[in-house]
Amino acid sequence: MYYKMTQPDFEELIEKAHGRFLNNHRLIVVANVVGKTPKRDQEQPDSDFFSPEEVEQITRSLAEAKIPYEILTSEMAFNRSVLDGNITKAHDIVWNLTRQGGPGNKKSLVTSLADFNHIPYIGSSVEAMSICRDKNSFERLIKPANASIPTYTISEPANFAGKRQIILKNASGSASIGLSDTSVHQLSAIEVNQQLEQSKGTKIAEQFIQGFEVEVPVFKVETSKARYFKALSPIGIKFGNIRLLNLKVLSESISDAYDYQFYSLFDELVNQTTLDAGLIESRLIHQACKIAEYLNLSNYARIDFRVTLNGDSYCFDIATTPYVIRHSSPVWGAKKLNLDQDELIAAILGTAD
Numbered sequence: 001m002y003y004k005m006t007q008p009d010f011e012e013l014i015e016k017a018h019g020r021f022l023n024n025h026r027l028i029v030v031a032n033v034v035g036k037t038p039k040r041d042q043e044q045p046d047s048d049f050f051s052p053e054e055v056e057q058i059t060r061s062l063a064e065a066k067i068p069y070e071i072l073t074s075e076m077a078f079n080r081s082v083l084d085g086n087i088t089k090a091h092d093i094v095w096n097l098t099r100q101g102g103p104g105n106k107k108s109l110v111t112s113l114a115d116f117n118h119i120p121y122i123g124s125s126v127e128a129m130s131i132c133r134d135k136n137s138f139e140r141l142i143k144p145a146n147a148s149i150p151t152y153t154i155s156e157p158a159n160f161a162g163k164r165q166i167i168l169k170n171a172s173g174s175a176s177i178g179l180s181d182t183s184v185h186q187l188s189a190i191e192v193n194q195q196l197e198q199s200k201g202t203k204i205a206e207q208f209i210q211g212f213e214v215e216v217p218v219f220k221v222e223t224s225k226a227r228y229f230k231a232l233s234p235i236g237i238k239f240g241n242i243r244l245l246n247l248k249v250l251s252e253s254i255s256d257a258y259d260y261q262f263y264s265l266f267d268e269l270v271n272q273t274t275l276d277a278g279l280i281e282s283r284l285i286h287q288a289c290k291i292a293e294y295l296n297l298s299n300y301a302r303i304d305f306r307v308t309l310n311g312d313s314y315c316f317d318i319a320t321t322p323y324v325i326r327h328s329s330p331v332w333g334a335k336k337l338n339l340d341q342d343e344l345i346a347a348i349l350g351t352a353d
Contacts, residue, residue, distance in 0.1 A: 004285060005230045007337045009221055013350030014343060016222075017067065020352070021093075027062065027069040027349065028078070028087055030110045031055055031097040036073040040100050047256040048099040054325045058097075061342035067349060075100060075109045082117055093352055094121035097321060107321060122352055124298045124320040131295060132318040133172045135204055138295060139315075145290040147305065147315040150207040154196050158189035158205065165208040166192055167249070171201065175304065175317035176255040184208050184247055209306035209314045210246045213237040214265050215329040216288035216303045217322065220351045229289040229297075232333035233281060234265040234305070243268055244309070262332040265307070272309070280311045291315060299351040302329065324348065 021027060032049040050058075055071070062069045072078050075098055081087045087094075096110040107129055114121045124132075131137045139151045152158040153171070166187045170177055187195070192205045218231045236243055237250055238261050254260055265284075269277035288303040295318065302322035305313045324330050324345055334344040 003230055005219055005221075005232050005337070007339065009219075009230060010334070010337065010339055010343065010347045013219070013221065013347035014065075015350070017065075017346045017350035017352075021067045021349065024091055025068070026092050027067055028081075028092050028094045029058065029062075029069055029071045029097060030075065030078045030094060031058075031071065031073060032099045033073045037100075038074060044100065045256075050097070050325075054323075057325050057341065058345065061340075061345045064340075064342040065346040067346060074098075075113075078110050079113055082113060082119070087119060089117065089119045092119060093349070094119055095349070096121055096123050120353060122299050122321075122349065124301065125296070128296050128298070129320045132297075132320050135169065135171060135175075135206075135317075138318060141294055142291045142315055145287045145294060145315070147287045147291065147313055149209060149306075149314045149316055152192055152196065152205040154201055157196065158192040160189050163188050165210070165247075166205050167208045168195060168199075168203050168205055171199075171204050174255075176250050176252050178252060179249050180251045180253070181248055183249060183251075206316065208247075209308060209316075211306050211308040212243060212265060212268070213245055213250055214284065214305045214307050214313075216284055216305065217300065217330040217333055218288050218292045218297075218303060219300045219347065220292075220298065229292045231285040231288045231303075232330070233336070234284045234288075234307075235329040235333050236263045236265040236268060237261075237329075238263055258327045262329055264336070269311075275309075275311050280307070280313075283311075284313055287313060287315070291318065298353070300330075300348050 033055050034046045034049045034051050059071060094114045098107055098110050108126045111126050136151060136153050139148050142148055163186045165184055167184050196205060214234045214236055216231050216234050218229045220227055221230050266277050266281045269275050269280055291303050292301055297320060302319040303315060304317040305315050307313045322330060331341050331344055
């Protein structure tokens with residue numbers, strides 16, 4: 001059984017972070033920043049990077065949390081600091097917030113270098129991050145959590161009667177890239193397979209799930225016996241006042257502009273008299289934590305679902321290092337527990353091994 005994060009859970013993590021960082025450790029934040037980080041791919045959009053204002057939010061939170069830190073704005077700057085002996089495994093912990101790299105994994109270089117040099121870091125391994133960026137891979141692995149979406153690929157083609165609502169997505173990368181409300185189509189199995197063949201492996205097809213879009217931030221906590229995940233109460237995504245999204249998706253344009261808001265799914269479901277809000281909340285928390293375990297995630301993550309009006313839930317994306325800027329579901333969920341952004345960030349640092 002898995003449980004919700006509570007304020008005491010966060011307070012224990014914060015105390016652990018302070019005990020470590022105020023003693024003899026420093027946090028090395030590596031983040032790609034618009035206007036400061038040289039792009040390795042000039043076609044990469046600015047939305048993949050942090051804005052200067054967003055990085056300032058993080059550094060201000062670290063200062064308020066009294067966490068000693070240094071910020072580096074490129075993977076190469078991190079590499080040089082390691083080679084020059086300015087970053088060491090004895091006294092530094094790395095927080096990798098970079099976004100550059102190939103389509104399969106834009107976050108792997110800093111983590112690879114940290115692994116090679118035995119420097120501890122916050123976040124999941126390169127292998128776990130790569131699996132979570134490959135939608136077909138993680139959909140297979142999370143099947144024991146009963147949260148998989150019917151997914152079709154060139155190697156596993158569609159085979160169903162009639163037509164279904166299908167959404168075509170990039171086979172790897174963030175869930176919102178390239179998506180709009182026109183991305184949902186009524187297609188037959190033959191038409192799905194034709195689209196997949198034309199994409200030459202760059203696309204997958206998912207059965208589109210009508211319902212609520214939900215994010216569940218998870219955090220690894222520790223007891224005297226074990227380390228395991230707990231989750232915040234599921235957080236819904238809404239556009240304007242629309243909560244039951246039906247044919248709408250969190251499109252690339254809406255995501256990049258942060259043109260969406262958050263709400264408590266539990267509070268919303270309480271008003272749906274045909275649903276057991278507590279049961280659905282518990283199931284989502286259980287599924288999110290099990291998914292984090294199945295994929296061997298570390299420290300903190302965010303598991304994204306579509307939830308139907310029947311209460312069925314389907315995982316469609318996993319963020320191994322989710323944003324904790326002011327406009328983010330982890331920060332919103334922490335505020336519901338009377339925790340500020342700096343306290344949330346300190347708690348995340350407290351999950352370090």
